Amino acid sequence: MGEVEEEFIQAPEHRPKPDITHAEGIPLIDLSPLNSQESDTNSLARLVAEIGEACEKWGFLQVINNGVPSKVREKIELASKEFFALPKEEKKKTSRNEVNLFGYSDFEITKSVRDWKEVFDCTIDNPTIIYASDEPDDEELKELTNQWPEYPPDLRDVCEAYATEMQKLTHKLLGLISMSLGLPKDRLSGFFKNQTSFMRLNYYPACPAPELALGLGRHKDAGAMTILVQDDVGGLEVRRKSDGEWIFVKPIPDSYIVNVGDLIQVWSNDKYESVEHRVTVNPEKERFSIPFFINPSHSIWVEPLKELINEQNPSKYKGYSWGKFYATRKLSNFKKLNTENIQAHHFKL
Ligand SMILES: O=C(O)CCC(=O)C(=O)O
Numbered sequence: 001m002g003e004v005e006e007e008f009i010q011a012p013e014h015r016p017k018p019d020i021t022h023a024e025g026i027p028l029i030d031l032s033p034l035n036s037q038e039s040d041t042n043s044l045a046r047l048v049a050e051i052g053e054a055c056e057k058w059g060f061l062q063v064i065n066n067g068v069p070s071k072v073r074e075k076i077e078l079a080s081k082e083f084f085a086l087p088k089e090e091k092k093k094t095s096r097n098e099v100n101l102f103g104y105s106d107f108e109i110t111k112s113v114r115d116w117k118e119v120f121d122c123t124i125d126n127p128t129i130i131y132a133s134d135e136p137d138d139e140e141l142k143e144l145t146n147q148w149p150e151y152p153p154d155l156r157d158v159c160e161a162y163a164t165e166m167q168k169l170t171h172k173l174l175g176l177i178s179m180s181l182g183l184p185k186d187r188l189s190g191f192f193k194n195q196t197s198f199m200r201l202n203y204y205p206a207c208p209a210p211e212l213a214l215g216l217g218r219h220k221d222a223g224a225m226t227i228l229v230q231d232d233v234g235g236l237e238v239r240r241k242s243d244g245e246w247i248f249v250k251p252i253p254d255s256y257i258v259n260v261g262d263l264i265q266v267w268s269n270d271k272y273e274s275v276e277h278r279v280t281v282n283p284e285k286e287r288f289s290i291p292f293f294i295n296p297s298h299s300i301w302v303e304p305l306k307e308l309i310n311e312q313n314p315s316k317y318k319g320y321s322w323g324k325f326y327a328t329r330k331l332s333n334f335k336k337l338n339t340e341n342i343q344a345h346h347f348k349l
């Protein structure tokens with residue numbers, strides 16, 4: 001076991017399997033009905049039904065003809081490679097810390113095991129408002145802004161251009177998800193005014209012990225929804241709802257992977273579940289990915305949507321403050337936790 005340090009080694013039951021199962025099932029959804037001006041009501045209704053089915057059966061889907069220009073994606077992928085290729089001392093000039101929660105880090109722990117990765121985080125709203133502390137009664141707020149490295153000099157511009165495109169895609173998807181729940185198109189979008197959304201550049205270096213370590217341990221995304229772009233190396237695995245099997249998500253050029261996060265699970269009162277996923281590493285190849293985490297305002301109280309609950313389908317959650325949840329999560333990056341990190345399922349009734 002000497003090939004990687006102890007802190008990266010997963011317990012035997014969480015190690016990747018040598019024979020990966022390829023996902024035929026993760027639905028591939030064509031968003032072109034949204035792009036044409038006079039798209040007929042039938043094609044839109046079909047799209048809404050496909051989205052609903054994917055959210056219910058998989059919690060994951062991939063979208064093509066998504067309206068995101070390839071150039072915007074190519075530029076951020078290139079800039080990300082340039083940034084992570086820099087010497088560690090250079091990258092560490094933008095290290096995130098308890099004051100600056102956004103920036104570079106080579107240290108993240110998921111479910112008590114260290115991930116084989118480096119990240120660069122930046123927030124979307126400038127500034128982003130969050131609660132200053134995780135104390136329930138402390139109303140003090142603080143403003144978060146980004147730190148940008150000197151190299152590559154265009155990193156800020158390409159991230160901002162990418163974020164603009166992701167916002168457009170976010171609102172298309174939130175509209176489709178709302179409609180698929182039988183709700184007005186704009187039912188969810190209001191939660192995202194003064195959002196706490198952020199994006200991350202992920203770098204998974206080649207790993208000498210891919211059978212022992214993971215690039216990112218099993219987890220669910222705590223926010224509303226995530227839109228991810230991955231390169232052609234592959235490594236993302238999703239836990240299939242039907243049988244709990246880990247399924248490899250095959251890279252598809254120009255597609256974006258979308259997954260339901262814990263908040264959509266709560267809002268939909270468990271109709272759409274947030275699904276576990278993880279990232280395996282490769283002995284020869286490094287891998288890059290870019291998740292865009294869509295999170296509501298710190299002021300949002302999270303609970304099942306009233307229209308979706310009734311006597312037959314009572315609320316499955318007690319409400320919680322997104323802002324306090326988020327502050328607890330963000331600050332926990334800088335604390336050594338002996339207990340499980342805060343999770344949406346802790347609010348289950
Ligand atoms: O790198 C990936 O493919 C997945 C990343 C992810 O799940 C996350 O950062 O939450």
Ligand SMILES: [Fe+2]
Nearest residue numbers: 219220221277
């Ligand atoms: Fe994730």
